[in-house]
Amino acid sequence: MSRNSLLKSSLAAAAVGFGVTAAVLSLSTTAPQPAHADLPAPMIAAPSTGGLPSLAPMLREVMPAVVNISVTSKVEVQNPFGPMMDDPNFRRFFGIPDQPQQRQAQSLGSGTIVDAAKGYILTNNHVVADADEIKVRLSDDREFAAKLIGKDADTDLAVIQIKAERLKALSLGNSDGLQVGDFVVAIGSPFGLRQTATTGIVSGLGRATGDGIQDFIQTDASINPGNSGGALINLRGELVGVPSQILSRSGGNIGIGFAIPVNLAKSVMNQLIETGTVTRGRIGVQGQDLTPELAKSFGLSNARGVVVSRVVPDGPAARAGLKVEDIILKANGREITDFNQLRTVIGLLRVGEKVQLDILREGKPRTVTVAVGKDSEQAAPGAAVNPRLQGATFAPADESNAEGDIRGVVVAKIDPRSPAARTGLRQGDVIIGVNRRPVNSMDDFAKLTAGKDELLLHLRRGESALFLIVQ
Structure with a gap:
């Protein structure tokens, strides 16, 4: 594994x-050594009432900036008797009363005040992602309703806001x-x-x-x-x-x-x-970690960096001159040890910013500067594409959500009880063709599926490929 x-x-x-x-932190009468010499000693181990080293003075200053978040949301109720019970005609025929389709759920999390004047609070996306109501309780027991400013599932971050006075920010x-x-x-x-x-x-x-x-x-x-x-x-x-x-x-x-x-x-x-949203930077490359075996095959003594396995035609990396088999060692001066790290560094850059890549090409060092691009297409709900695909969310395939040849449209999400799920589609499927025509973009997918009563989908699923008929 x-x-x-x-x-x-x-x-x-x-x-x-x-x-x-x-x-409880056990502290001796000798103050702990600072991790860095320039840290102010009083913030590390200031004397407490008992005269012993303590973090209490520092915590008294910062803890009011950390808040409790309670979230109320609606969750789907799964019928224990199967999907037939979701059909109102079936229930009516057998005289079965309607069952609630949703129930309220509550969850707790935390947040950190980052702007006292404007009331901005940083938290996790998964804390507030499905919230219908968000409440924030401060350290002094004041409670406020919060507004969701924006969320980003890829980094699991979200920002909420409260209107309150006398806030403490970190x-x-x-x-x-x-x-x-x-x-x-x-x-x-x-x-x-x-x-x-x-x-x-x-x-x-x-x-x-x-x-x-x-x-x-x-x-x-x-x-x-x-x-x-x-x-x-x-x-x-x-x-x-x-x-x-x-x-x-x-x-x-x-x-x-x-x-x-x-x-x-x-x-x-x-x-x-x-x-309110995040635009993710892309340069249009696919790569893999440089293993000792790969390094040996490329004639390299050190197994570090990422080997470029594909460059998207006409993408930012291709226009900058990056090539297959290039070894990326650094991005903007930061050493790159695996492809996930490279994806993170580039994904956090804004569109139009430049990333300087230190590479090896045939064993010789080079520098390539790439202007970061963006996803030209956004995710789309299946219902907006074709009614038979309702319940699925489709997104353009790229290096973040598809492996191997990056083309087509990815099933980003799918409701297991939806019409789309009943066709046999699964989350992660990559649609590369519709009705025997290639799909290279969301525009292709929308045009080929619009108004069609029957769809022949050509899919990649993991390492396999298959056809799926949607009627």
Whole structure:
């Protein structure tokens, strides 16, 4: 089993959020050594009432900026007797009363105030993604209704806003300066226990637990359900990360938690505040990690970087001169160790910005500068394409959601009880043809399916290909 597969199978469900439990930090009478010499000592271990070193003075300053978020949402009620019970004619024939199709659900999470004047709060997408009502409770027990400003599923970040006075905001630190071994404190509302702080260190950097834009900070600071969207701070009291996931087979903390770096969060947050959405940067390449075996075949002594396996014709990378078999070593000065890292660096750049790629071509170093492009097409609901595809959401295939040859349209989401699902479509299917005509874009797909009573879909599903008739 691959590392990513093991991580995916072990992650606790994101929908319930993640949190930190209360813990006692054992401190000797000797103040701990700072992780960096330039840290102000009073913020690290200021004397408490008992004269012992303590984090209490720093926490008193920052904890009012971390809030409790409660969310009310509607969830579909699955009928235990199968889909026939969803048919009103079937129920009427047998005299079965109508059953509620939805019920209200409540969940808890955390958030961090990042702008006191405007009331902006940074949290996780999975905390508020399906919310019908969002409430924020402050450390002084004041409660406010919150407005969703924007959300981004790829990075699991969201911004909400409250109208309130006397708010305390956290200063944003620099997550690029973190090192393994730096002390950090996690603050949030585990299991609804508000204003809980736990300590630990940075256990790892640049972690990825699956697909999407990921560059996690790994920490052993205790994180449990309810802390999602809270704060991971350094000993200056600055926000350096947003707790998002844990690795656990039981759902509880085992000392492996993941937080979104604040520098990544800042880029996404600014776009959400400005436009409510995030435009993801693309350069039009597909690549794979450079393994020792691949490195040997390319005549390289070091197995580091990403080998370019495909360059999208007429894409930004192709126009800049990037070629298949180029080895990408750095992007904007940052060392690239795997393709997910490259995708993250580029995905956080804005359209029109430039990325400088340090590459090896036939063993010789080169520099290629690429102007970042964007997805020219957006996701579309199936109902807008063809009524028989209602319940599915389609998106253009690219390096973030499709493997191998990047062309066609991806089934990004699908309701398992919808007409689209009954045709046999599955999430992740890549449609490369309709009625024996090739599909290279969302425009192709829309034109070939519009008004058709019967569709012959040509699909890629994993490593297989098949035809599917939709009538």
